[in-house]
Amino acid sequence: MAKLWGGRFEKDLTESTEDYLQSIEVDKEMVLEDIWGSQAHAIMLSKQDIISNKDLKEILHWLEKAKKDYLSGKLVLSKQDEDVHMNVEKYLIRGAGPEYGGKLHTARSRNDQVLTDAKLHIRHKILDIKKKILSLQNVFIELAEENLETPVPGYTHTQDAQPITLAYWATAYVSAFMRDLKRLDHAYANVDTNPLGSCALAGTSFPIDRRMTAKLLGFTEVHKHSLDVISSRDFIAETLCALTIHMSNLSKLAEEMVYWSTYEFGILELDDSYTAGSSIMPQKKNPCVAELTRGRTGRVYGALMQLLTMMKGIPMGYNRDLQEDKPPLWNAFDIVGKTLDVTIGMIDTMKVNEERLAELSGANFTTATELANHLVREHGLSFRECHHIVGSLVGELHRKGKNFMDFDEVDKILSGQGVKVSFDEMRNIFDPRKNIHTYKSLGSTSPREVSKMIREFKKQMDSNIRRIKSQEERIESAQKLTESIVSKVLEGKDIGGIKIK
């Protein structure tokens, strides 16, 4: 059978053209979506009297059979038939004959059809990623709850800055991921609009009902302007942007895993099951999962750049360039999803070296700021002056190879600057375990503040889970509605009385 669009052509495609044009690798992810979309379209055509009941029954019969054959591996997409749409339509025409099968494509075009398939697919994918992010948040929340008072060196510029708690560090990721979830949610809303019925670019002269197909496919609304529908891929760009920003957050975490598990930092040990050895160096235990996460960030960034490049400077209307919209997005979903899977396990199984943490969080003058704050409060000096006094103190101690634990030395140097701090005060200031409790400000590292934040985060996580559930239920009930109508039609029942609003 020749190309279904071949009427005006005299010559076939060359093999290399055929190979260049086909999108089977990408489309094979959307076979069930294509069939669902076609079922909804056919039901609507019949309800609107554009095709007959008999037409509908034949079409639905062969679509159901296509679904079964696909699931059992009997229907394999062929490159000669270019894409999933043509494969399914040909299957239909082969089965039902052109007089029936040829009617399915009334009042639609591949332009709106492929968008429908893609959007149905992307809805699922976004929800999947969101669930994985929530699982990762959960791992961090658990870690935090167990370590509300565990001191950790807080770094800025990768230099020891101030003592913080492990709970505070862990919840920083929870906090950042909340915004990643929000962005995915905003992208979801942009995806969740019905493109079907836009046809080639201008709509159609057949009396179709786009709200009905929206209902049957579980879309929350109709994307009305048909030329805009056909020409726009911002729903894909927006989804990719959300994934890209999330991946940059995962690369941050990966970097920390790589360095914190070095012999030199010694802050934590990754579980054997998330590391790998060397083919030549017997002693090695390498943080390969974290490294690959860092490296694969490039895949997601590259995917975004790929899409944006494609979108640059092409005119209104469908252009074949747009076929290149799905490969980068599928790629990004795949990488982000798999990265979340291994990250959840890696964080969940890592072992923190509390001894080393205690040592580091007090070492290297991390409590200097609090000393300056103390001087402000007790000596009436301005912060800037206290900063200078403490800076000089640190410089001198450092040059002498000493640290804050040398109370006598500290006392001597401070006294030289006319400042007096008692040994008792020093103990309070320089002990990181005490230090962290002095932070009082909203959103700070103190156990009290972190506990409050944990409570809020849990609420937000619950609300996210509820939202995902309701979105999944909407999709499922639309699927069931379509399936129940299909069943009725195949059983020969009349569907005229069913209202689809």
Next chain:
Amino acid sequence: MAKLWGGRFEKDLTESTEDYLQSIEVDKEMVLEDIWGSQAHAIMLSKQDIISNKDLKEILHWLEKAKKDYLSGKLVLSKQDEDVHMNVEKYLIRGAGPEYGGKLHTARSRNDQVLTDAKLHIRHKILDIKKKILSLQNVFIELAEENLETPVPGYTHTQDAQPITLAYWATAYVSAFMRDLKRLDHAYANVDTNPLGSCALAGTSFPIDRRMTAKLLGFTEVHKHSLDVISSRDFIAETLCALTIHMSNLSKLAEEMVYWSTYEFGILELDDSYTAGSSIMPQKKNPCVAELTRGRTGRVYGALMQLLTMMKGIPMGYNRDLQEDKPPLWNAFDIVGKTLDVTIGMIDTMKVNEERLAELSGANFTTATELANHLVREHGLSFRECHHIVGSLVGELHRKGKNFMDFDEVDKILSGQGVKVSFDEMRNIFDPRKNIHTYKSLGSTSPREVSKMIREFKKQMDSNIRRIKSQEERIESAQKLTESIVSKVLEGKDIGGIKIK
């Protein structure tokens, strides 16, 4: 005066280091924001009894003076002082002396300060861009209202596809821009949270009130988790993503302007004031504005890639890499803003060649789909069969150098396939002016549908304008609140009784 952070250092920076570290070019956009942020911070410190009334008065006095000196050109940022924060603090210390000026930096760090400045600045910029987008939408709406029935060839694959109306084309941009506005709005919400009070990374032991500074600076809420605040630049990435996607839409429009104004397309003529000549070819009138828009899309894409690269794989906490967050965003705001300005004028002044449009919209078999639809309705054939019949017809006419206006020829060929279409029917089908009225579906090109969409778009535009106004009012009222308190303090009045919630 040496570096304000110089206490522990023995050596000065080299000149090249100083040059490498400084961010004056970028920071100079945020001088007023830096001063506003400092005023709010100082007021809060005083209300919380962290500094005295006397301290506050001195600080506010010199900050007000700094503002005046800056606006009159007397205060010029110096590279030696690294950034806007150090410049302003030094100005203060020089004026008020270290015993007062040195107190402003109590309970804050440059880490939270720079984020405050940036967010105050970005809020304005996003609102500006949104207003320009709305203006451009307005130009398209006017064009649409005047051309509800003007036929235009609708293109797919840059090949004539189906006749549409100029109004339909124009409103497709309006429709796409609506989502651009939404994305900017979502980014705005992410920007509009108070980072101040996060200090270096851990919060502070001083009893600050972050909700009070939020109020004074017009932020809708506090961004609580202080380590997350300091480490995250997703609010910049998200804003850049929104700008990038919008720029890709502008590049689409630019491409159409370039081609539609060619001699070959001849669809429109750009106004002299948006074109340029050649230094050597006297006849040239080049669509330079549109070309530059297309080319400058690269600047915005590049800016996004710049930011994402910077964000990759850096650990939690402030890292100096983050200083590179603003240059790409400022660059993108600049390009997108200027591009919108010239695009508004270019579209507003272009002249459409209606004669050519009429010719093209009917030429090259654009009405073939409607012929197929007609056959479906009148001959009971399936769409796929009709598609094939019309495809063959077009192929044969094309080879004979004929078109649909050759009714006899059309009749001969169709009859050969057993299909009959009367000359009257042909007249209805093949006339683009009539054809466009047959489109009935929701969101299609028919004047009726486009009119309905225009009404909806206008409502959405109004709602956007109202939203921007309320956001501007919130900012203004916060500014006024701060200013009124500053005035009171400078006048020696007590501010103890003022509630700032």
Next chain:
Amino acid sequence: MAKLWGGRFEKDLTESTEDYLQSIEVDKEMVLEDIWGSQAHAIMLSKQDIISNKDLKEILHWLEKAKKDYLSGKLVLSKQDEDVHMNVEKYLIRGAGPEYGGKLHTARSRNDQVLTDAKLHIRHKILDIKKKILSLQNVFIELAEENLETPVPGYTHTQDAQPITLAYWATAYVSAFMRDLKRLDHAYANVDTNPLGSCALAGTSFPIDRRMTAKLLGFTEVHKHSLDVISSRDFIAETLCALTIHMSNLSKLAEEMVYWSTYEFGILELDDSYTAGSSIMPQKKNPCVAELTRGRTGRVYGALMQLLTMMKGIPMGYNRDLQEDKPPLWNAFDIVGKTLDVTIGMIDTMKVNEERLAELSGANFTTATELANHLVREHGLSFRECHHIVGSLVGELHRKGKNFMDFDEVDKILSGQGVKVSFDEMRNIFDPRKNIHTYKSLGSTSPREVSKMIREFKKQMDSNIRRIKSQEERIESAQKLTESIVSKVLEGKDIGGIKIK
């Protein structure tokens, strides 16, 4: 069998870790290269008395068997075994037992091994791409030779600029591709250096001979610094850069194909075999191949960005991030190679509409520059003055809806400016067929100049072909050398006397 590097580990990888770490999809392109590299390594180990003759014979026996089993589909790479190296080594150990099979990895590491495999593979790929580029140049040269005098409108700013010839347009691509070939050649030289023997990062204490393996693998030199070898991927970045720039050239050509084949330009018609139809619009014949080339430019750009992102900010030494070097390069080779295949056919089969070309090349005042030049020569005016005179003339004609063919009108307007051009002169200036012959400058559009350039291009193409041949011969003779030694060893012959230099 557990992981070959598993000695120090107590736990297995999780399934998701295994899946995340493995690189089978990418590595499967390099199985034969891995075996060749191992053969060369084993031969060298034996020649250097690091392993015995008996060891060598066992190893080579099983490597040969692995090759055969791979080619016949019996050896299938398993994800559990992570990569091609571990798969092959395990095959060897299973066959020959650990006492023999375990010796192959003496004095090497996967770090140098994977680079060896990749470089052997990339050498082939670069040569393939170069051959395809030369084929495309050839198509353009043929087109040029047949159209030395065919006038074409030369465009700048997509506006008609000056008449040129089709040969001139075609050879512009030939000229640009010459530099693409040069860049690929430079990248090739960077690829063609032997990494084997660098081991993990520091070299080895075994007395290996890296020049010998270079000889056996056909590398032109040894990449000496072993730490640099292991840490660097600039040879991949450079190859990707060369491919990216070439792809941007192909996107330029694609854009021209899309627009030149519109109804509006009408300059050429693409062959049916390089276009596609619409599922809904029966008349459509879309330039899908060219559009996809334009769109797939994003894949290659994205691949480069992916690699660069990965390379950013990772420290010296092998890091697992580097595993992400091959996916973008393989991807780019695939896209560029396939794009060249279809482009060669598309250009070779397209039909130029000479009638339309003749019409356009003279229309829209393309000969205005020559008129100005004429005035310079004949009237002693400065060019800038003549530019102004002709500019005014064009403006006036345009407003009157006239053109240069209205000799009377032209005469009237010019006379008004005090300038006289005879009708004979006008005929010479305004006829594009004559006009193109007046271009005398080196590298200009005149048939004489283009003919000279074609001769030069042909010489350069010949020299490129010779270069590729000699590179292929070097590779083949190295392969034969390795194979002949393998045969001798398997036949039990002594290889002690063979010098490998």
Next chain:
Amino acid sequence: MAKLWGGRFEKDLTESTEDYLQSIEVDKEMVLEDIWGSQAHAIMLSKQDIISNKDLKEILHWLEKAKKDYLSGKLVLSKQDEDVHMNVEKYLIRGAGPEYGGKLHTARSRNDQVLTDAKLHIRHKILDIKKKILSLQNVFIELAEENLETPVPGYTHTQDAQPITLAYWATAYVSAFMRDLKRLDHAYANVDTNPLGSCALAGTSFPIDRRMTAKLLGFTEVHKHSLDVISSRDFIAETLCALTIHMSNLSKLAEEMVYWSTYEFGILELDDSYTAGSSIMPQKKNPCVAELTRGRTGRVYGALMQLLTMMKGIPMGYNRDLQEDKPPLWNAFDIVGKTLDVTIGMIDTMKVNEERLAELSGANFTTATELANHLVREHGLSFRECHHIVGSLVGELHRKGKNFMDFDEVDKILSGQGVKVSFDEMRNIFDPRKNIHTYKSLGSTSPREVSKMIREFKKQMDSNIRRIKSQEERIESAQKLTESIVSKVLEGKDIGGIKIK
């Protein structure tokens, strides 16, 4: 004075259009180049009798004056005049009057002129960058020569891998930079071809001599195909690619500086003059230069992406999009140049902590590979078996909190596996200072091999310096040739006899 190309226009540009089109910021870097190019062009026009001696004298007089006025700040580029070319030509016309000044633009266009200016400028910039890279190499060579035997932990996966020397680490950068130099050299060759005389796109009917201007401007050859000249920006893309790859190498070094100067690694201390303090934390000494280098890598990557985006899918011929070619390149030159400056100083002044290096290079089982190698040699076991034995040994020691220095424990565990290593052998194997001498292979870490590489690198550096000198001399002698002719003409001397070949 109106636009010089304004003949056919009736309306002026709007202010925003003027601002959008102008390129003064970018062009101001090329004023002297523009004047030099114009001088060469004018001399050639006169030698070819296209303009008269009198014309030439007038033109050169005013061009010299423009140069002086520019250098003394009297000639300031104006945005109204769009670009450097129009500014200079207007200056000329104002001074010499249109009858002389108007002749300079005979037989050229801004299209070839801007390329000439840019190429003259880029030649200088590439040579500058190359000289800085050579300086940085020199710093590393000195460091290496002083530290041939200083042990350092060699890392893979940021985990201790094998002991190497500081010299080996330092020369790895020297080795990588050699290829960066080569790529810049290849780009230079692509830049160093004469575009002048290509005119708008087709060449010209005037009898110009493009080889003469090549000589006067120091270009090594003429870029012949004029349409290719005008349309191509691969010379900019290639230069940017070379800079981008080099920047990725600098980001690698920066990452190592950041981590090696942490308290936890403690490998080195950066000099005060290449670090900065914190506004709040008095103890901080942050590696800000290195961090910014890492972060600014994004600028260069973004610049490349900006250029590539611009180049995508624009047709043959000059398009205004191409004006966007210089901003990213200027940006990249600036960042890379400044980064090299600070990096040279940072590396030159850093202090290595030899004690810590000695400790780390032997710690954490870095000598495990050599133990396995030893077992291979002494016990006749296969490498894979030895790898397993040593792996188990390390695992057991690690779990017991012991290391290789516990000879008794090592002996006990090894004996349990039937392997015997004497304490003397252990001393040799486990001491990193001895270990590094065992590496014998070409390009390995042993002092002998590194010394050999240093000698080779020095030769290559010398050869690079000679090459740069000869390129600079070629440029200077061309400048002098042009200047001497200008002087002669201004002095009224005849230049007819001077041969310019």
